[in-house]
Amino acid sequence: MELVFKKELSSEDLLKIIFEYTAKIASETELKRVLVLMANMGREMILSDRCTVWLIDEVRNELYTTVAHGVNEIRIPFGTGLVGSAITTGESIIIKDAYNDPRHNADNDRKTGYHTKSIITVPFRNNDGEIIGAYQAINKLTEVDYFTERDLELLSLAASYAGKSLESVMLHQEIVDTQREIISTMGEIGEIRSKETGNHVKRVAEYSYVLALALGMDVAEAEVLRTVSPMHDIGKVAIPDAVLNKPGKLTDEEYDIIKSHTKIGHQLLKGSKRKLLSAAAIVAEQHHEKWDGKGYPNGMKGEDIHIYGRITAVADVFDALSAERVYKAAWPIEKIEALFREERGRHFDPDVVDAFFRELPALLEIRSKLTDVE
Template identity: 60%
Template sequence: MYDFEQPRLKKDLEPEELLGVILDYAAKIANERNLDNVLMLMADMGKQIVVSDRCTVWLLDTQKGELWSKVAHGISELRIPLEAGLAGHCVRTGEPIFIDDAYTNLVFRDVLASGALHTDQLTGYRTKALLVIPFRNNEGQIMGCYQAVNKMTESEVFSERDLRNLSLAASYSGKSIESALLAQEIEETQREIIFTMGEIGESRSKETGNHVKRVAEYSYLLALGLGIPQAEADILKMASPMHDIGKVAIPDSVLEKPGKLTDEEFDIMKTHTEIGYNLLKNSNRRILKTAAIVAEQHHEKWNGKGYPRGLKGEEIHIHGRITAIADVFDALASDRVYKKAWELDRILNLFKEERGEHFDPAVVDVFFEQLPNILKIRDRFSDPL
């Protein structure tokens, strides 16, 4: 049972205050493409506009016949059947719902019993006033709904004014969420294509798709550990699977050779970095521009003895330095056509020796700090037997 403090009463927003809230959130939402962040801003805007204790933004999942929310103030992610609760009723009928007191309302008594009141029993929270309003996309199709809970003014009930104001927010929400969903779909499509291309490169050398997944996860973890901003770490995670895309142009006789390569064969193998870079360098997309850097520089060494350009120290882009250690760790920790996987202690000793030689010392330090998490990733994405 949760212990809820008695909330302090507030006042409805004056027209100038309401306009200020709407303009403030409209500016924030217009600059946001991440769906989760858009939903949080929407919930915050709705909560302030109608002066409610809580506000949930529900989205319709037509494939599963469910409503879901990652943004429910005070609650974690939720999924409910479309047939359940007031949110489901609102989305199915397209009509807003007003309830002054959930425990005395007769019209929606059965619906409430299966939703809000059941949750109250679990949490100790007291649901009283409710306002639920659907929102639509540009084609007029219902995408989900706002659900405001408990009016925080002296009246303790939602008004027609609240309905109008939240309807305004709902109208803007549908269009903004639709844009965020489209951006998310485009990003997921890009990510899928990049992973597929990365897997193609690795499959030429008989690697599994899990190699690129592990390298992506390692790179992401190391980037965050180095203090790289979340957005940039996300880009690196999406781009790093392309590090070996240039292998598509390397002959099978070199890629599949079980023994040590001759000097001539190794020179051929090294060209995969330049090939990958040339494949990607002309793109204006940030993900592919990052992938071009990673493809070219992941075999450069901190001491300047790497390839293809012999870059040294911070001449090597941080994305290349990160992917270098992620790729080497996974290569050594995995069976390859030319060797068996190394024991962990042997890999760690090598990394200590190569700190400041092959690898950026700062990246090596973060690698050791994150080692428990790195090993979890290795196990989660282990190759099939």
């Protein structure tokens, strides 16, 4: 690919780029999006063809990037290549011609057909001064086709800001990942107690995600629902086994005990200020509410029921009906479709039911992939 030469940026242009990207990075909490912004900022500031943000994977003793213009994730052993050298020594590196430097690993060029010429690599540090990754820009796009000391100063400036911002985002991501792990584990514990399988909560999660997107929810919000929907029956951990797994018909008193799992689940989760656990509390309490107001525990009606509860209700019932258990056969799809048509506007939100029918092929594919193995 022929490179198009550009003019060096004026001070005014540089300030505009810096202010634009620092504002975007400061307001972002998702790691991958921050990495994209960092890469774009570096590329624009020093007029490179590509810019890569490398991070350290201490568990696997590797360096990796999920953001590299023009390529997918790359992983290399820690300490190897130019980026490994920069991170290990803490020193920035400028190379005018990569193929004349023994530290350059040309394997990726051979795989992609891309020709690397000039390279600049700048490590970045967290608030404690520890190196946590590096910028690496490739191929200068000006008539002077190599990186200069001015480029080093500019990319070092970007690295100084971005490294400290990245640390807070990584800590936030670690908290979110921990919440997700706790939610997933607790969801499976709840199902095990009620003789369900781990795949039940996985299927409900995937169904909920598909339905949320079909209803116009953005990807980030749909991902929240996918993460928390496995907690819908967590309150069952407090229901006595004799009632929870009773083989015969429940008495009115026993049924009231079963229904209490919604309130119990809400009580377990409602105190958290974390977004995921707060969302899980909503799902736990509201997934048995009905559109016509005849559900439980609060008899909520219509759009008073949170959209998370309305979606999870459809996902949960669909899976309960379509899955085979020792105490019942799976319903044929025709019978399930008939029930949802009948309960549209009664048990279920009409819009969610309509989304269910539109996405039924995708839901059936999920069911097939996550089938229970007895």
